[in-house]
Amino acid sequence: MSAGLSVSVELSLRETDLSHGAKVVGNIYPSEDSGPGHRAVLFPCGRSAPPKRYEVDPGHYIVSATLPSGVVLSQDIRLRDGDEKRVILRPAPSPYESHSWQHLMGNIESYGAYHDGVTIPVPRSLGSRSGTWERDMIIEPGHAAWIGDPEPTSWQFPSMLTLTEGPARQLVAFEIARSEPRDVASLELGDAAARLYRFGAHGPLDDRGEPRLEEPMGPRQFLVVSLAGTEYVVTLPAPWGAAQIEVLVNERQSPTGSAVSVSVRDSRVGPALAYMARGAFDAAATLVRDAETMLYDGGMTNPLAAVAGAYVLVGSELTERPHRWDPWLSRLRHDFDWMSDGSLLWAMRHLRRAHTEPEREAARDALVEAFDRGVPVFTLGLSRLIHGLSEFPDDPGCAARLEQARRLSWRVDMREPFVVVALRGRQQ
Structure with a gap:
């Protein structure tokens, strides 16, 4: 039957x-x-x-x-x-069809919260202060600064911490960009108080999904947005193969969502990242393991997707037994030194399996290497870096790095999958 x-x-x-x-x-x-x-x-x-x-x-x-x-x-x-x-x-509908992906990821409330006229969240009174992208020109609210070619030192911990201390003399974008930062308007979709930006392999996209700019690009990309008097440095996980990156800047006083949210419009890995950010590693592992062949047998053409999968696999594996994906951690560490996540994943895995002092020292060295390479792309990496460095309280080098990592974490929204750093207001 x-x-x-x-x-x-x-x-x-x-x-x-x-x-x-x-x-x-x-x-x-x-x-x-x-x-x-x-x-x-x-x-x-x-x-x-x-x-x-x-x-x-x-x-x-x-x-x-x-x-x-x-x-x-x-x-x-x-x-x-x-x-x-x-x-x-059938879930409750999204407040705007254009925001359905953000609604699925949990970054914006359902239709009723925005349209019933009673419970609609109130926009922040300072949220329209979008900052100055050009030194002598005020840009309309809803614009942001895209940095496709940042200074290689800009994502180092000391550099990022400097940006959080005291009022800025100029827009942060000019402090971290190597090439000229570019003004990017939000998409003309949905609500101006919940604005969307999208990015592809070659930078910002317009409403039709076409590239807006042809600019030099470095190994990492950032977006700088201003909201309620605070500037945010947003890590863009781009390029992500053919998938688009979507950023939501939500000026409404949401009790559930973040002020700035980043998601990958990837049918499998995108939801897995949202599960992972909420601590649902079993659910994330279900998606990633189903896509393991894509992540690890594809010639590492998308290292960011491979790192995302590795975080889930390492985070959900509680045994010490070897896996076929262990060698990929070494490749992530050695082939992509522009991001610290590969070194960090290797350290996490080997620290858990260490039984001898030399094995612990090898994990310690990888943690130091991860810190010295800069702020991770993934928020989970920052929390794991703090946890790993705290395993070596008597090591002066680890203690000094731990203090800086903790200070930066106070400025990072740990609910988000990708690192978003809240900086400080700009001098008027």
Whole structure:
């Protein structure tokens, strides 16, 4: 005896770059004396995404999906022998269709919070102060400064800490850029108080997804935005293969979201990053392990995606047994010295497995190397760096680096997957 359940999560993601929707983690729980069910499976999410069929025994089941936002959707259903039934899980709608990805990631509230006229969050009174991108020209609110070619020292801990101390004499973008920072307008989508910016492999994108600029680019990219009198240095995880990077700057006094949120519009890794940022490593691992071949057998053409997968795999692995992905940690460490995350991942893995003093010293050296390479791309890397350095309290070098890493962490929104540093106001 058998029956079939076809499951999907219906959420509009009407964008050409997400034509196949996204993947979220769910469960099919048996009730009463039904069959074994399906645990930690992937449900397609999006109106254009075809449903996924699961074979089950006849009986009563609860179909549940946990979205990257933390919202749980569920529906119960009873099947008889030979039944083929469709289950459509529907979350509350996004406040704007253009913001659906941010809504799925949990960075913006649902439709009702913005449109019922009673509970709509109030924009911050200082949020329209967008700063001065050119030294002698005021730019309209909704603009930001893109730094595609920063100074190599700009993401070092001492340099970033200097930016957080005292009022700035000029816009931060001019302090960290090697080539001229470029003014970028937000997309004309949704709400001006919840503005979106998108970036591709070659920098900012316009409303049609086309590149806006042809500028020199270094190994790392940043966006500087001003909100409520504070400037933020936003780490852009670009380029991310063919996937777009989306930044939400939310001026509304949200009780749940961050002022600045960065997400990757990647159908699998994007949701995995949101799960990871919320501490749901099991859910993130379900997505990343399913995409492990893409991350680790693709010639390392997308090192940022590989690092994201490695954070999930290392973070969710509690044993010391070797894995086929262990050699990739060494490659991430040695081949991509422009980001500290590779050294940090190697250190995390080897510190956990260290049994001798030389093994601990090797992990310690990798932690020092990670710090000296600069602020990680991933927020999880900053917290892991602090944890790792604290394992060596009697080492003066580790203690000094730990103090700086902790000071910077006070300025970083640890809820976000990518490092966003809140700096200081600018002198008027």
